Amino acid sequence: MKTNILIIGAGISGVSIAYNLAKKGVKGILVIDKGYFTNGATGRCGAGVRQQWATESNCILAKMSIDFFEHANKILDYSGDLEFKQEGYLILATTKEEHEQFAKNVILQNKLGIPSRQLTKDEALKIVPHLNSGAFISATFCQTDGHLNPFTMTEAYYLAAKKLGVTFSFYEEVLEIQTKNQEITQVITNKTSYQVKTVVNAAGGYAQEVGVMAGIDIPVYSENHEILATEPIEKIQGPMVMSFSKNIYCQQVPHGAFLMGRGNPQAPKGHDIESSWQFLDEMAKTVIDIMPLIGNLRVIRQWGGSYNMSPDRQPIISDTDQLKGFYMACGFSGHGFMFAPMTGLLLSELILNEKTTLDMTSLHLKRFKDQDIKHIEKSVV
Amino acid sequence: MSHKEIIICRCEDITLQQIHDLLDQGYSTFEDLKRLLRVGMGPCQANTCGHLIQKEISKHFNKKIEEVPIHKVRPMTTGVLLKMIAEDQKDED
Numbered sequence: 001m002k003t004n005i006l007i008i009g010a011g012i013s014g015v016s017i018a019y020n021l022a023k024k025g026v027k028g029i030l031v032i033d034k035g036y037f038t039n040g041a042t043g044r045c046g047a048g049v050r051q052q053w054a055t056e057s058n059c060i061l062a063k064m065s066i067d068f069f070e071h072a073n074k075i076l077d078y079s080g081d082l083e084f085k086q087e088g089y090l091i092l093a094t095t096k097e098e099h100e101q102f103a104k105n106v107i108l109q110n111k112l113g114i115p116s117r118q119l120t121k122d123e124a125l126k127i128v129p130h131l132n133s134g135a136f137i138s139a140t141f142c143q144t145d146g147h148l149n150p151f152t153m154t155e156a157y158y159l160a161a162k163k164l165g166v167t168f169s170f171y172e173e174v175l176e177i178q179t180k181n182q183e184i185t186q187v188i189t190n191k192t193s194y195q196v197k198t199v200v201n202a203a204g205g206y207a208q209e210v211g212v213m214a215g216i217d218i219p220v221y222s223e224n225h226e227i228l229a230t231e232p233i234e235k236i237q238g239p240m241v242m243s244f245s246k247n248i249y250c251q252q253v254p255h256g257a258f259l260m261g262r263g264n265p266q267a268p269k270g271h272d273i274e275s276s277w278q279f280l281d282e283m284a285k286t287v288i289d290i291m292p293l294i295g296n297l298r299v300i301r302q303w304g305g306s307y308n309m310s311p312d313r314q315p316i317i318s319d320t321d322q323l324k325g326f327y328m329a330c331g332f333s334g335h336g337f338m339f340a341p342m343t344g345l346l347l348s349e350l351i352l353n354e355k356t357t358l359d360m361t362s363l364h365l366k367r368f369k370d371q372d373i374k375h376i377e378k379s380v381v
Numbered sequence: 382m383s384h385k386e387i388i389i390c391r392c393e394d395i396t397l398q399q400i401h402d403l404l405d406q407g408y409s410t411f412e413d414l415k416r417l418l419r420v421g422m423g424p425c426q427a428n429t430c431g432h433l434i435q436k437e438i439s440k441h442f443n444k445k446i447e448e449v450p451i452h453k454v455r456p457m458t459t460g461v462l463l464k465m466i467a468e469d470q471k472d473e474d
Contacts, residue, residue: 036412043416151416231424231460255419275456284466295464300424301455 002195004028005351006187008174008210009202011042012150012337013329015157016344017200019076022164024348029166032189034173038154040204042337044273044305046227046249046261048240049338050089050145051114054105054379057314057362059112061339064357068341069148077163078156082149083254087238089145090119090128091379092136092290094245102140105379109142116142128241130293136243145240147253150337157340174203177213183324184214198325198351205271205306207330216320219368220331222306223267226279230297232256241291242381248286249381250294258297260287263307263381273304307334311368313377315339317346318365327351328365333380389437390430392423400434404441411435411452421452424460 005021007014010033018031033039049069051062068075069084093099102118109116117140124139125131162168169191176188177199187194201218203210211218233256240251250260262283280302288295310316310331317329327350329336329343336343346363349356361367362375384398395418403414411427411434414420420434421427427434431452439446 036410037408038416039412155417229422230463277456280456280466281470284463285470288464288467292464295467296462298424298460298462299457299466300460301422301426301457303455 001192003030004196005030005198005200006194006196007031007200007202009033009040009204010158010168010170011038011040011202011204012154012157012340013204013332013343014200014202015154015161016340017202017329017347018166019157019161019164020344020348021351022161022166024352026352027165030169030194031161031166032169032172032174034171036170037158038151041305041308042150042154042204044227044303045150045337046251046259047147047150047253047337048089048145048249048251049148050142050240052089052091052105052109052116052140052142052145052379053377054101054108055314055375055377056108056112057375058335058377059109059114060358061315061342063112063114065339065341066144072153072156076156076160078152078159080152080155082152082156084146084148085254086144086146088127088141088143088240090124090239090241091140092124092241092243092246093138093140094136094243096137098245099138101378102138106140114142115144116140127239128237128291130236130291131241132290132292135246135290141239147240147251148338153337174210174213177210179215179323182322184326199327200347200351201326201328201330203330204336205308207308207328211328214323214326216322216326218316218328218330218365220308220310220316221269222271222308223269224272224274224304225261225263225267225307225334226275226283226302226304227259227261228280228283228299228302230258231300233297243290244379244381246286246290247381248283248290250287250291258294261381262286271306273306275302275304308336309333312373312375313380314375315343315363316365317343317350317360317363319350320365333377389433390418390420390423392425392429393419395420395430397437400437401441404438409438409442410450411438415452426455426458427452
């Protein structure tokens with residue numbers, strides 16, 4: 001079978017890339033996914049969207065993506081509820097070092113047009129009164145950060161892409177990418193084979209493996225990050241509350257449930273996405289330390305999902321000089337959902353050889369050839 | 382009785398009509414429906430709706446019921462207070 005462009009992965013990145021290409025008039029786009037709708041990292045993420053980053057590149061990607069989310073319903077002509085709420089991220093500083101780092105972050109963010117500000121403890125307590133005042137020393141807040149429903153956001157892109165003629169195939173897994181003279185010739189899946197010259201690796205947790213199939217070494221790996229959800233209650237908390245040093249993010253979603261997650265510094269590399277009692281123990285202790293009131297809520301479910309980690313914790317949105325027609329959007333290190341509008345835009349520009357909206361140097365695969373990586377994003381849970 | 386009046390998921394107030402609407406659009410598994418309607422994500426964790434929805438999928442796609450996968454079963458089996466989880470650890474320590 002012949003196809004013009006094959007996108008591997010129908011998560012938020014894949015559907016956004018497909019939509020952006022189709023909107024520019026590209027025909028013959030096929031998106032395949034080895035599972036069901038949003039079965040990968042997109043459907044497992046913490047549903048937060050934020051602009052408070054420590055590297056310039058992440059700040060810009062995030063800000064321009066938020067600008068899109070603000071008008072997403074209209075742009076994508078989607079009638080469902082994206083549950084977008086901009087009640088902010090409140091990021092707690094618990095050490096002097098963090099307080100000083102956050103002061104620098106806010107200067108960078110403001111310079112880039114992100115309306116974040118540093119708050120005293122009292123100001124933070126006014127925004128989230130149930131914070132334990134002994135657990136932090138100051139905070140930063142950005143009102144335009146917030147929550148977005150990953151399932152409906154993905155569906156909005158998916159339906160808009162379908163309307164523009166994009167074809168989707170679920171439960172279809174790539175097995176082999178054949179090349180000749182540094183060009184792609186054929187992609188073989190568990191269902192059929194495609195003669196195709198342009199392939200996009202948006203395989204999320206499996207991006208490294210898809211790279212290997214094409215003979216491209218992408219320095220990413222996956223690790224399990226777990227989340228739990230409580231019973232829904234009436235609204236008591238507007239913003240996402242987050243702390244890097246305490247290793248927690250916790251928000252009340254519009255539906256009423258609290259979602260909270262944390263990383264496991266000892267998590268082995270790999271594709272494990274199971275739930276553990278150790279996470280439950282650590283999560284319960286951490287959230288009660290920061291917000292004791294939340295201890296009165298019942299946990300009703302927990303799950304895990306893959307962060308696809310890159311060496312500098314910033315995404316790889318790139319082509320490669322090793323294989324013509326091979327593109328990748330991966331290594332989002334846990335933040336692919338909130339950057340998706342820019343992922344789709346930038347990758348469509350790269351594929352169509354247009355002038356890119358942003359300078360791609362800090363997102364390109366080539367950056368890892370340098371011996372030391374200059375800007376590592378530390379604002380990651 | 383109208384499909385709009387039949388509640389399939391009591392945790393999230395989802396009707397039979399909403400289930401049929403998504404099946405008509407081409408979504409075909411419990412996992413798809415769960416992501417778009419929150420069926421199975423509530424306090425009962427699909428104990429009520431799980432088999433009802435399995436039956437609806439089976440009828441809609443004319444498949445044998447044993448060929449329709451059920452939802453992924455996740456912890457917890459019942460709701461537990463976060464503070465109980467945190468406090469019980471202290472006893473173990």
